[in-house]
Amino acid sequence: MDTGKSRTRTAPTAAFDLEVLSLSELKKIQKDVAKAIATFEDRHKAKACAKVEAFARDLGYSLAELVDTVTRSSRAPAAAKYRHPDNPTLTWSGRGRKPQWYVDALEAGKTASDLAIS
Missing domain, CATH: 1.20.5 (Single alpha-helices involved in coiled-coils or other helix-helix interfaces)
Incomplete structure (x- = not known):
């Protein structure tokens, strides 16, 4: 166990001449x-x-x-709020970065309420 005393260490002295x-x-x-x-x-x-x-x-x-x-996180994982229209295993909680499937669905004319889990 450390006694609290600070130990200093000196560099070892070369016992040889680098030139030789x-x-x-x-x-x-x-x-x-x-x-x-x-x-x-x-x-x-x-x-x-x-x-x-x-x-x-x-x-x-x-x-x-x-x-x-x-x-350990004290916050429970967020519940899914949105589901992929064709693949129900892909979900998004609405938190964080939007998944690409969500962005693509919106660009294809879907609305957030179309993707919302009822």
Whole structure:
């Protein structure tokens, strides 16, 4: 568990002189550094996740239980208000972007009340 003390980390000192290394050795070091940079955020996220999981366990919960509670939507899905004239499995609640079948039906001369579910 973290004691609250901030730890500082110093960069490791090179135990070798870059000037005396071969091109292949320099390219390997360059490749290793590029990989360390690319995976830096993932490694830190994994450490943070482990700390949060441990904290949740200390409180008597699993992280999934806590996250599930936060992400669960309290709003029920909207009921369908409109139905495709030829394919009754295609419906729209009237919320959000209009589906293409709805737009096409309106352009073909139908009205919203023609498509409304009675």
